[in-house]
Amino acid sequence: MAQTARAVRFDRYGGIEELKVVEIPRPSPEAGQVVVEVVAAAVNPGEAAIRQGFMHEQFPSTFPSGEGSDFAGRIAEIGAGVGGVAVGDAVLGFTDARASHATHVVVPADQVTRKPDALDWNVAATLYVAGTTAFATVKAVDAVSGDTVAVSGAAGGVGSIAVQLLRARGAKVIGIAGADNHEWLRSVGVVPVAYGDGLIDRLRGAAPDGIDAFIDTFGADYVDIAIELGVPVDRIDTIINFDAISKHGVKGEGNAAAGTIDVVAELAQQAAAGTFDVPIAAVYPLDDVRGAYRELERRHTRGKIVLRP
Structure with a gap:
């Protein structure tokens, strides 16, 4: 098992040029947590505003800061006391630690839900925010x-x-x-x-x-x-x-008002059933996170932009 992971970081508030991808220790799960190997993670306007310092009062950053909330991926490791999921399971979910723009993310097990087989990975990664x-x-x-x-x-x-x-x-x-x-x-x-x-x-x-x-x-x-x-x-x-x-x-x-795993699970089922679709405007590799945010910040995107580690 690899001992390192890769993640987006910024060291101070500012523009797109502050974003970088760095090597970090691979996260390990504590009791009640799972590590997810990220397949896709959405890019959201709020994350750009946080990085620019515009939301410091509501969501202050500590540096170095990661970013990203929602993700879809596969369970890579399980902490003590976790049931209902197994290594290799396809899931989607969210992190409250600004950490999904990475190859791996660790989250409480109750912040993931199973990904329906019919649900596209990119769409699954957009359903939290x-x-x-x-x-x-x-x-x-x-x-x-x-x-x-x-x-x-x-x-x-x-x-x-x-x-x-x-x-x-x-x-x-x-x-x-x-x-x-x-x-x-x-x-x-x-x-x-x-x-x-x-x-x-x-x-x-x-x-x-x-x-x-x-x-x-x-x-x-x-x-x-x-x-x-x-x-x-x-x-x-x-x-x-x-x-x-x-x-x-x-x-x-x-x-x-609705950011719960139960709502995420309901949306995943609806999307898999075709009740709605999420237009995917562009998919960027993690290494081109600056390009993803450059496109996002033009504010003319149809649907969502996704990072693929």
Whole structure:
């Protein structure tokens, strides 16, 4: 058994150039833990914000810092007292230690769940941060069959899942996105609307009877737009505009509201069954983590970017 692993690290807050891949001691499991050999790990916008120091108050870093929350892989080692899984089992899950961008990660055994055979490895690696956040937003706006729901950033990592979960509930979904994502949105039953000047008029045209709920996954002024359109504040949810939450009293439910292994397991079963798909925008080797974040930070990605150690 190899005694070392490889992991992404940064030594101070800053840009993409701070990221590096280093050799570290291979993690060992304590009682109740498992070591997972990572097959795929998602790249998330929050991780970029943490690295840049923008979220120091909420999520301070200690250096050297790792990164990454969700992953899919195979059980490589089991600690004392762990049952229900065996070495070699395919699993997906999450770490709270910013450690999934690596060849190996150690986590409590109750933070992994079995990967359905039909579930693609890359998709499995996206279901903790993006998947549970989308799940929470849909629940927060209480979408039901017959509702009309608008989603900003509708082709992004969270938005692309949220629009499909909304459609599965029978809602009419209006997806706000750039023109290059409109064909994909139509393919999953979503009415596409371009962002930019004149958006309010386009939304009114797409929903002449009004919009019942609004999910904001992008930020900017989308909460203000939702309010101007007459959407009740208790049916507006934003995962990024924290000022709007305090200013307007809209909801701010995201990963923290649904980030449990039970929800991850439910999403894995739904994805394996074809209830929704996660568009994979790009797959990067671990050594090109800078390239992965460079693409992510352009904020025009359809679906998710994944690292493959």
